[in-house]
Amino acid sequence: MAKKRFYITTPIYYVNDKPHIGHAYTTIAADVLARWHRLEGDEVFFLTGTDEHGAKVAQSAEELKKTPQQLCDENSKKFKQAFKNLNIDYSYFIRTTDQRHKEAVAKFMQKLWKNGEGDIYEGTYEGLYCTGCENFLTEKELIDGKCPNHLKAPEKIKEKNYFFKLEKYLPQVRELIEKDEIKIRPEDKKKETLGLFKQGLEDFSVSRERVKWGIPLPFDQSQVTYVWVEALQNYISAIGYGDNQKEFEKWWVETGPLHLMAKDILKFHCVYWPALLLAAGEKPPKEIFVHGFFTINGQKMSKSLGNVIDPEELVKKYGADATRYLLLAQFPFGQDGDIKAEKFDEQFNADLANGLGNLVSRVLNLVVKYNESKVPERDDSTFFVDKTGMMTISVKNGIVGGLSGTTAGGVWYMLDKLINRFDFSAAIDIIMQRVIKPCNQVIDNSKPWETWKTDKASWEKLMYTLLEVIRHMGWMIRPFMPNTSDEIFKQLGIPKEGQKILNAETMKWGGLPPGTKIKKGKILFPRM
RNA sequence: CGCGGGAUAGAGCAGCGGUCAGCUCGUCAGGCUCAUAACCUGGAGGUCGGGGGUUCGAAUCCCCCUCCCGCAACCA
Numbered sequence: 001m002a003k004k005r006f007y008i009t010t011p012i013y014y015v016n017d018k019p020h021i022g023h024a025y026t027t028i029a030a031d032v033l034a035r036w037h038r039l040e041g042d043e044v045f046f047l048t049g050t051d052e053h054g055a056k057v058a059q060s061a062e063e064l065k066k067t068p069q070q071l072c073d074e075n076s077k078k079f080k081q082a083f084k085n086l087n088i089d090y091s092y093f094i095r096t097t098d099q100r101h102k103e104a105v106a107k108f109m110q111k112l113w114k115n116g117e118g119d120i121y122e123g124t125y126e127g128l129y130c131t132g133c134e135n136f137l138t139e140k141e142l143i144d145g146k147c148p149n150h151l152k153a154p155e156k157i158k159e160k161n162y163f164f165k166l167e168k169y170l171p172q173v174r175e176l177i178e179k180d181e182i183k184i185r186p187e188d189k190k191k192e193t194l195g196l197f198k199q200g201l202e203d204f205s206v207s208r209e210r211v212k213w214g215i216p217l218p219f220d221q222s223q224v225t226y227v228w229v230e231a232l233q234n235y236i237s238a239i240g241y242g243d244n245q246k247e248f249e250k251w252w253v254e255t256g257p258l259h260l261m262a263k264d265i266l267k268f269h270c271v272y273w274p275a276l277l278l279a280a281g282e283k284p285p286k287e288i289f290v291h292g293f294f295t296i297n298g299q300k301m302s303k304s305l306g307n308v309i310d311p312e313e314l315v316k317k318y319g320a321d322a323t324r325y326l327l328l329a330q331f332p333f334g335q336d337g338d339i340k341a342e343k344f345d346e347q348f349n350a351d352l353a354n355g356l357g358n359l360v361s362r363v364l365n366l367v368v369k370y371n372e373s374k375v376p377e378r379d380d381s382t383f384f385v386d387k388t389g390m391m392t393i394s395v396k397n398g399i400v401g402g403l404s405g406t407t408a409g410g411v412w413y414m415l416d417k418l419i420n421r422f423d424f425s426a427a428i429d430i431i432m433q434r435v436i437k438p439c440n441q442v443i444d445n446s447k448p449w450e451t452w453k454t455d456k457a458s459w460e461k462l463m464y465t466l467l468e469v470i471r472h473m474g475w476m477i478r479p480f481m482p483n484t485s486d487e488i489f490k491q492l493g494i495p496k497e498g499q500k501i502l503n504a505e506t507m508k509w510g511g512l513p514p515g516t517k518i519k520k521g522k523i524l525f526p527r528m
Numbered sequence: 529c530g531c532g533g534g535a536u537a538g539a540g541c542a543g544c545g546g547u548c549a550g551c552u553c554g555u556c557a558g559g560c561u562c563a564u565a566a567c568c569u570g571g572a573g574g575u576c577g578g579g580g581g582u583u584c585g586a587a588u589c590c591c592c593c594u595c596c597c598g599c600a601a602c603c604a
Contacts, residue, residue, distance in 0.1 A: 011604070022604030056602070188533070192599085195531045204601075228601080262604040263532095292533090293598070300598080331541070336533075336598070343540070346553060354566060362563030369562070426542080429551070444560070444568040452562095527564055 005255040006037040006044045011265060012051040012094060012234050015075035016060055019082040021294060021327070021339075022262060024311035028324045029291065029333060029424065030260050031088045035479035036419050039502040045251055047238050048083065049094030050076040054227035058213035068213045072097055082311060087320040087482055094238040096215075096231055104237030105230050106218040109206075111280045112164070113219045119168060119279040125161035125205050128154040159209040162223065166203045169275035173284070182274055182284050185422070186334035189263065189290040193270040201271060232273045235259070236282070256286030263290050289422055292336035309339070318344065321481035322352055322525060328424040328480065345528045351428075355436045356477070356484075357524035362443065363466045364491060364520040370452035375467055375493070375516040376460035411435060412507060415476060428480065435473050439466060464514065467492065471512045475502055484524055493518045 010030045013023050027048055034046035052072040061071040076095050083090065094101060113120045174197050176182045177190065184190040207223040208214065214224030233241070235257055240247035251257075259269055274284035293300075296309065314323040326344050329351065331337025367373060411434050418427040443466070451459040474488035474497070489497040493516040 014603070017603070020604075024604080026604045054602095192532050196600095199530065199600080260604095263599080264603065266599090267601080291604080293604075295597080338540080340540080343553085346540095349564095350552065353564060358564055358566055360563095362567075364563090366562050429542085433551075440567055441569095443562075447560085447562090449560095449562045523564055525564080527566090 004042050005251070006034070006042045007239070007251045007255045007257045008034055008037075008044070008046050009235050009257055009259050010048040011259075011261045011269075012049040012096065012231055013079055014051045014054075014056075015072050015079070016054075016056045018075065019079050019311055021309040021311050021314070023079070024082065024086055024314075024323075025294070025327050026260055026262060026291065027083060027088055028086060028327055029422070031086075031090070032324070032328065032424060032479045033258075033260075033419070033422075034091075035089065035482065039475070039478060041501045044091065045239065045255075046089070046091045047094060047235065048088070048090045049092075049234060049238070050079050050096070051227065051231040051234070052076065052095055052097045053214040053224075053230060055208070055211045055213065058211070061213075069097065085315045085320060086311065086324060089482075092238055094234045096234060098237075100243065101234060101237040102215050104242040105215045105225060105233050107242040108233055108236070108276075108280055109225060110218040112206075112276070113217075115219075119165040120162050120206065121165065123161055123163045123203075123205070124158050125209075126156065126158045129157040129210075160223075161205040161209065162207040162217065162220070163203045164206045164229075164276065164279070166201060166272070166275050169278050170197060170201060170271075172278060173271060173274045176274065176284055177270065182270070183287040184270055185287070185289050189266060189270075189334070192263075193266060196267060196271060204272065228268055228272070229276065232268060232276065235273075235285070253283055256283070258287045258289060259285055260289050260291070262293060264293070266290050289334075291333050291422075292331070295336065295338045297338070297340055309341075314344070318348055319483075321484045322348055325352065325428065325480050329428045331425060333422045333424050348525065349527050351432055352525040353527040355432060356473075357526075359436050359439055360470055360488060360491065360524055361520075363439070363463070363470060364518055366448050366452075367463060367467065367518055368520050370448070370459070371463065373518050373520070375512055375514050375518060376464050377514045378464050378468075378510055379457075379461040411476070412472075419479070424480075431473065431476050435469065435476065439469055442466070464512075467518070468509060468512050471497070472507070475507070478502075487521065487524060491519055491521045492516070 008030050010026050013019070030046060030048065034044050037044045050072070052068075057071060058068050061068040064071060066074075072095070080093060083093075096102075109120075112118050173182070174194065177184055177193060184193055204226075206226050206229045207217055207220070208226055209223055211224050214227065215230050217223045217225055236248065236252055239251040241252070242248075261269060269285070269288055270290075277284050311323065314326070318326060326347055329347060330339055330343070367375070411430060414430050414434075415427050418424075418430065442462070446458070446462050448459055448462055451462070470488060471492055471494070474485050474492070477488075478485035478498075486495070486498045489495055492512060494512065497511075
């Protein structure tokens with residue numbers, strides 16, 4: 001666990017929509033990674049924010065009789081609030097209407113333009129324009145050749161646009177991806193990206209003439225920068241591009257970003273963005289991780305189907321910690337997965353109430369009942385072996401173990417490996433299978449409710465071990481469930497624990513001082 | 529042949545060349561009573577979508593087929 005820097009981003013979310021479960025999912029994952037790295041002592045910059053320009057926002061604002069800026073302010077606030085409710089600890093929340101971002105974009109675009117010598121050229125954009133929407137529509141959006149909102153056929157219109165010479169950079173970007181210098185994960189998403197190259201990619205327009213709500217091109221004020229092109233630049237404007245070279249060097253050049261996102265915006269991030277950066281003379285992103293989509297009860301999540309899950313409802317029902325846990329536990333992070341509302345209740349009860357919560361409760365209760373709430377003396381000579389002969393909880397080497405045949409420290413080792421591989425659901429499973437389950441087994445086999453009377457020495461060994469395992473577990477779940485982690489430490493009587501950093505010292509066996517007065521508190525997760 | 533993914537116990541998922549194919553939920557039968565009607569033990573339940581091949585050995589690699597799903601400039 002070397003001390004290093006970690007720069008992680010989520011996409012910035014389009015304010016024309018209120019936060020839904022997908023936004024929450026990506027952001028929670030990013031937060032877990034950020035927290036994990038902070039625990040390891042890394043210096044972390046975790047960026048998220050809102051994307052606020054474009055015709056759609058302007059249009060919605062008009063319908064609501066508001067200025068675009070008003071609408072953006074309101075909706076951006078909703079995202080901030082949603083993230084606060086989910087206990088997201090970002091370093092910086094960028095808004096593309098921030099002055100700083102606008103200036104950075106102007107500088108970036110100017111660099112691409114280079115007084116007409118650069119990689120931007122004038123061209124014509126032709127599309128189907130609906131005067132009602134004041135927007136271009138795609139063929140796909142039309143119903144019977146008509147705009148679905150205004151029920152009339154759009155006109156074919158041409159406008160002057162500036163285009164980016166994407167084709168010039170394609171070979172270079174492709175090579176960078178192939179060599180993993182832009183590391184796209186999971187592997188199948190890398191394949192999918194390379195597939196895009198095979199299918200052919202064309203230069204794309206970077207400006208809009210008719211759209212007013214946006215950032216003007218520095219070299220042609222009559223045009224506004226295409227939202228996507230400008231939005232991508234948040235990743236550099238937020239860390240000082242153009243106005244704080246030192247910070248920019250530190251995070252972009254020396255550290256390099258990990259862009260986290262869902263697969264729908266793969267092309268923008270894996271192709272367009274690196275190409276734009278290269279054209280501007282900047283380093284391409286270091287790593288891009290693309291996760292999957294939800295389906296709800298087997299159906300695609302969409303507003304028109306009305307099956308969108310509001311993260312607020314989940315938080316209201318389960319609390320922030322459990323919501324974070326449940327979302328990440330559903331399926332492997334890199335893949336698509338189906339979500340069913342009943343499954344949340346099911347897993348909440350199984351893992352959190354009956355598993356984690358009940359374990360903490362039963363262990364602390366034994367201490368309250370049979371040892372006057374005091375942590376017993378420590379005894380490292382014991383280790384417990386379950387029926388199959390697997391070493392389940394080992395204090396032999398002073399560290400929590402948990403896997404047959406592996407060295408002590410197995411659980412920590414695996415957790416670190418899995419989280420760094422973005423395999424959150426597997427990491428969660430390790431905690432359930434290798435920590436909580438063995439503890440329950442050991443308790444049942446050892447019958448501490450009898451031995452406190454008949455064999456106090458072995459009772460103490462057992463109980464110290466269990467309490468110390470719970471302390472470790474408090475650390476293990478910390479990135480996923482920070483509040484619960486705090487609460488566990490508090491109940492163990494060591495509230496300061498949560499302020500420490502995870503390292504060889506805190507991970508060592510025996511961090512819980514014997515004699516500590518535990519404070520059995522509220523039930524962590526009341527059953528649904 | 530547009531690109532990509534998937535098909536494994538009743539349900540949801542892991543495994544991706546080699547211990548009896550695992551886990552969670554459900555189900556059946558026991559046990560325990562410290563705990564949030566919780567926990568523990570055991571059982572039933574799978575010819576790993578179909579066919580062919582490679583291999584000493586395949587759910588795992590290759591080929592073909594069937595069926596689902598996503599993407600192809602709104603949207604995590």
